Amino acid sequence: MSDLVGNMLVAQSGGPTAVINASVAxxxxxxxxxxxxxxxxxxxxxxxxxxxNEEFIDIQExxxxxxxxxxxxxxxxxxxxxxxxxxxxxxxxxxxxxxRLFQVFQAHNIRYFFYVGGNDSQDTAHKIHEHAVQRGxxxxxxxxxxxxxxxxxxxxxxxxxxxxxxxNATTVMEIAxxxxxxxxxxxxxxxxEVMGRGAGWIAAGTVLAKRSPNDAPHIILLPEIxxxxxxxxxxxxxxxxxxxxxxxxxxxxxxxxxxxEIGADMSRLDAFGHPVLSGAAERVAEIVSGKxxxxxxxxxxxxxxxxxxxxxSETDVEEATACGEAAVRAAVQGKSGFxxxxxxxxxxxxxxxxxxxPLQDIANVEHLIPRDWISEDGFVPxxxxxxxxxxxxxxxxxxxxxxxLPKFVVLQKFPVEKKLPPRA
Amino acid sequence: MSDLVGNMLVAQSGGPTAVINASVAxxxxxxxxxxxxxxxxxxxxxxxxxxxNEEFIDIQExxxxxxxxxxxxxxxxxxxxxxxxxxxxxxxxxxxxxxRLFQVFQAHNIRYFFYVGGNDSQDTAHKIHEHAVQRGxxxxxxxxxxxxxxxxxxxxxxxxxxxxxxxNATTVMEIAxxxxxxxxxxxxxxxxEVMGRGAGWIAAGTVLAKRSPNDAPHIILLPEIxxxxxxxxxxxxxxxxxxxxxxxxxxxxxxxxxxxEIGADMSRLDAFGHPVLSGAAERVAEIVSGKxxxxxxxxxxxxxxxxxxxxxSETDVEEATACGEAAVRAAVQGKSGFxxxxxxxxxxxxxxxxxxxPLQDIANVEHLIPRDWISEDGFVPxxxxxxxxxxxxxxxxxxxxxxxLPKFVVLQKFPVEKKLPPRA
Numbered sequence: 001m002s003d004l005v006g007n008m009l010v011a012q013s014g015g016p017t018a019v020i021n022a023s024v025a026x027x028x029x030x031x032x033x034x035x036x037x038x039x040x041x042x043x044x045x046x047x048x049x050x051x052x053n054e055e056f057i058d059i060q061e062x063x064x065x066x067x068x069x070x071x072x073x074x075x076x077x078x079x080x081x082x083x084x085x086x087x088x089x090x091x092x093x094x095x096x097x098x099x100r101l102f103q104v105f106q107a108h109n110i111r112y113f114f115y116v117g118g119n120d121s122q123d124t125a126h127k128i129h130e131h132a133v134q135r136g137x138x139x140x141x142x143x144x145x146x147x148x149x150x151x152x153x154x155x156x157x158x159x160x161x162x163x164x165x166x167x168n169a170t171t172v173m174e175i176a177x178x179x180x181x182x183x184x185x186x187x188x189x190x191x192x193e194v195m196g197r198g199a200g201w202i203a204a205g206t207v208l209a210k211r212s213p214n215d216a217p218h219i220i221l222l223p224e225i226x227x228x229x230x231x232x233x234x235x236x237x238x239x240x241x242x243x244x245x246x247x248x249x250x251x252x253x254x255x256x257x258x259x260x261e262i263g264a265d266m267s268r269l270d271a272f273g274h275p276v277l278s279g280a281a282e283r284v285a286e287i288v289s290g291k292x293x294x295x296x297x298x299x300x301x302x303x304x305x306x307x308x309x310x311x312x313s314e315t316d317v318e319e320a321t322a323c324g325e326a327a328v329r330a331a332v333q334g335k336s337g338f339x340x341x342x343x344x345x346x347x348x349x350x351x352x353x354x355x356x357x358p359l360q361d362i363a364n365v366e367h368l369i370p371r372d373w374i375s376e377d378g379f380v381p382x383x384x385x386x387x388x389x390x391x392x393x394x395x396x397x398x399x400x401x402x403x404x405l406p407k408f409v410v411l412q413k414f415p416v417e418k419k420l421p422p423r424a
Numbered sequence: 425m426s427d428l429v430g431n432m433l434v435a436q437s438g439g440p441t442a443v444i445n446a447s448v449a450x451x452x453x454x455x456x457x458x459x460x461x462x463x464x465x466x467x468x469x470x471x472x473x474x475x476x477n478e479e480f481i482d483i484q485e486x487x488x489x490x491x492x493x494x495x496x497x498x499x500x501x502x503x504x505x506x507x508x509x510x511x512x513x514x515x516x517x518x519x520x521x522x523x524r525l526f527q528v529f530q531a532h533n534i535r536y537f538f539y540v541g542g543n544d545s546q547d548t549a550h551k552i553h554e555h556a557v558q559r560g561x562x563x564x565x566x567x568x569x570x571x572x573x574x575x576x577x578x579x580x581x582x583x584x585x586x587x588x589x590x591x592n593a594t595t596v597m598e599i600a601x602x603x604x605x606x607x608x609x610x611x612x613x614x615x616x617e618v619m620g621r622g623a624g625w626i627a628a629g630t631v632l633a634k635r636s637p638n639d640a641p642h643i644i645l646l647p648e649i650x651x652x653x654x655x656x657x658x659x660x661x662x663x664x665x666x667x668x669x670x671x672x673x674x675x676x677x678x679x680x681x682x683x684x685e686i687g688a689d690m691s692r693l694d695a696f697g698h699p700v701l702s703g704a705a706e707r708v709a710e711i712v713s714g715k716x717x718x719x720x721x722x723x724x725x726x727x728x729x730x731x732x733x734x735x736x737s738e739t740d741v742e743e744a745t746a747c748g749e750a751a752v753r754a755a756v757q758g759k760s761g762f763x764x765x766x767x768x769x770x771x772x773x774x775x776x777x778x779x780x781x782p783l784q785d786i787a788n789v790e791h792l793i794p795r796d797w798i799s800e801d802g803f804v805p806x807x808x809x810x811x812x813x814x815x816x817x818x819x820x821x822x823x824x825x826x827x828x829l830p831k832f833v834v835l836q837k838f839p840v841e842k843k844l845p846p847r848a
Contacts, residue, residue, distance in 0.1 A: 393828035
């Protein structure tokens with residue numbers, strides 16, 4: 001057991017999910033159970049950027065019902081950022097930023113720090129942990145996993161993933177019902193674009209919509225499998241001929257054999273220097289309509305999929321909450337430099353628990369779909385994947401409604417008084 | 425009261441909705457209450473096309489639970505078509521087709537015909553009614569309104585509309601939560617494309633997501649209001665400056681002042697000779713990113729919005745069912761050549777009933793949003809629209825689930841024996 005007494009800080013980072021706030025709720029509620037160690041509970045606004053700017057809010061001033069309501073509120077209630085303390089490219093600036101972070105931690109006596117995020121965020125948490133050790137600043141740093149991409153290693157899956165595939169699979173089922181009922185024309189192909197840059201977990205998850213062999217999706221284009229036009233077009237033609245329609249799901253990061261992303265617009269780059277992807281579905285549809293003269297339609301779910309609380313998985317919400325709670329329990333037990341992970345005990349019936357993994361094993365490792373979880377022709381995940389993914393979408397989140405629309409909570413955000421001069 | 429005894433046929437036409445099957449269920453269930461007049465209950469597959477091909481199914485062979493389940497099953501369970509008996513462009517062929525239709529009706533002693541569809545479909549129903557009168561073939565023809573576009577005249581609104589705007593408004597709220605929480609960058613603009621070619625009812629409906637003035641959507645681009653780049657860009661800049669983000673909803677049929685559709689790809693035309701629209705959001709996003717150098721994202725909901733039973737409005741389902749029932753009641757009362765319409769008795773609390781309107785008043789009239797329901801600058805519907813639309817999204821459809829995904833029904837489709845030689 002830790003005897004470290006001080007204040008606690010929780011922050012969110014990276015792209016939001018439908019359940020990232022549930023993890024924050026878990027952290028806050030569990031922290032409240034350890035008043036002997038955790039004195040003040042602060043939220044850091046906008047991830048690491050807000051911490052650098054000393055933008056803290058006092059969580060204990062928030063209503064309990066609002067904290068509970070975070071469990072059904074999508075996106076990042078504390079605000080988030082895509083900001084990397086980049087020791088590789090900008091070592092001097094990174095060192096200054098790390099110095100500033102610890103000034104802020106010290107000024108507010110932050111002794112417990114929880115960072116909820118994906119790959120880059122776990123890397124940041126790891127660096128903060130290492131610097132704390134180097135400086136001899138006594139602080140517990142625990143990462144809480146979050147990413148719809150499901151690409152973190154060591155955890156069975158990531159909170160956020162179950163909800164995005166539940167929503168996407170539901171959407172594929174509904175679109176398929178629509179396309180099937182319209183199939184009096186000479187065949188049609190509907191291309192649905194889902195998120196997922198490097199890993200195809202999100203695209204793969206739509207296979208759950210398939211209850212029988214002829215059900216959609218008929219083809220799933222995964223970023224892991226280089227896109228080959230000819231076998232793809234053959235497959236589309238096969239389905240259009242036999243079923244009069246073909247539903248294709250494409251992960252936004254689908255690549256040509258050359259490695260070039262099929263939907264990449266090289267003229268726009270994001271904060272990490274990756275190309276902004278906007279057009280995988282449009283490109284694939286162009287190929288189909290151009291080569292096969294088949295009527296095409298596209299759907300691009302974009303942000304809708306990662307924020308769809310109205311179709312969130314109850315299992316996912318429970319796990320996200322539990323990961324937040326487990327992070328605090330690990331910290332008060334004296335652990336630091338770990339990420340919480342979900343451990344699957346059993347698939348059917350589904351049983352799981354949480355454990356922790358050293359952050360150094362997590363940072364910047366991208367977990368892809370094993371090749372033997374995908375059919376030989378590469379066009380659809382197989383039973384191994386289905387057994388893995390099926391339990392993650394079970395149960396419906398109970399979403400309070402007002403006037404026929406969801407009632408989300410908003411934090412009141414009572415600011416904590418700043419103690420430092422503004423950042424240079 | 426009618427004393428016409430014979431068989432009944434129901435068919436669906438045009439683009440499906442989340443609740444078009446509820447209307448079919450209403451027709452079938454009400455027909456079952458009039459066994460003294462309605463002997464056999466048939467479903468026509470794939471709209472008018474299937475009737476021409478004598479493709480009927482015997483509804484009485486279907487399980488009762490399946491008919492009830494149609495009320496939560498999206499898309500057209502009987503199949504649908506976009507096919508027009510075109511007396512203007514192809515008068516000879518149209519006359520042949522009409523002749524064939526009546527051969528089919530006569531062969532199966534069809535005396536009650538219900539056609540569930542939008543504008544073009546009501547036109548078809550009207551022609552069939554007129555031909556029946558001309559031929560002295562005793563038959564009751566009643567149209568049942570259906571269209572997400574909400575552009576049929578005389579009815580207060582159309583079944584299908586409440587569900588599409590409930591889903592779209594929910595999606596806008598969720599995307600907005602996501603974008604707000606990501607707003608640490610230098611401002612961003614998310615453009616969400618929704619359906620609606622001529623009328624902006626669908627785009628306008630997303631205004632319901634707005635609970636306070638700074639809520640999304642910030643700008644709604646309606647096909648009724650010609651798109652002017654400069655005032656639009658000024659408005660986007662205003663929101664990005666004050667809120668650090670701007671959520672724009674665009675109806676797919678948005679037009680330039682020249683009348684040209686902004687997202688039109690003139691190289692692809694649909695069965696009615698209209699250009700296939702695919703790119704309104706992409707075009708608008710290009711304009712924003714090009715002129716303002718603002719980061720943009722796009723979402724294109726496409727077919728997902730019109731088939732989203734998982735987010736359907738219970739009010740809409742009830743009204744769709746009631747319209748089907750009312751059609752049968754009108755027919756057994758001896759009426760023919762009418763469309764069922766929804767009559768609003770009161771907005772708050774919401775009260776409605778059904779009535780009928782002559783089909784000749786409906787066919788090919790497009791009902792647009794009144795100009796005085798839209799703000800002076802044209803960028804957002806006003807309180808008049810909100811009062812109108814708000815009741816239509818109330819209540820959640822109870823959707824049976826299996827393995828975390830919707831459980832839709834599928835008709836078994838027991839074919840009725842054909843009595844005619846195949847169509848020439």
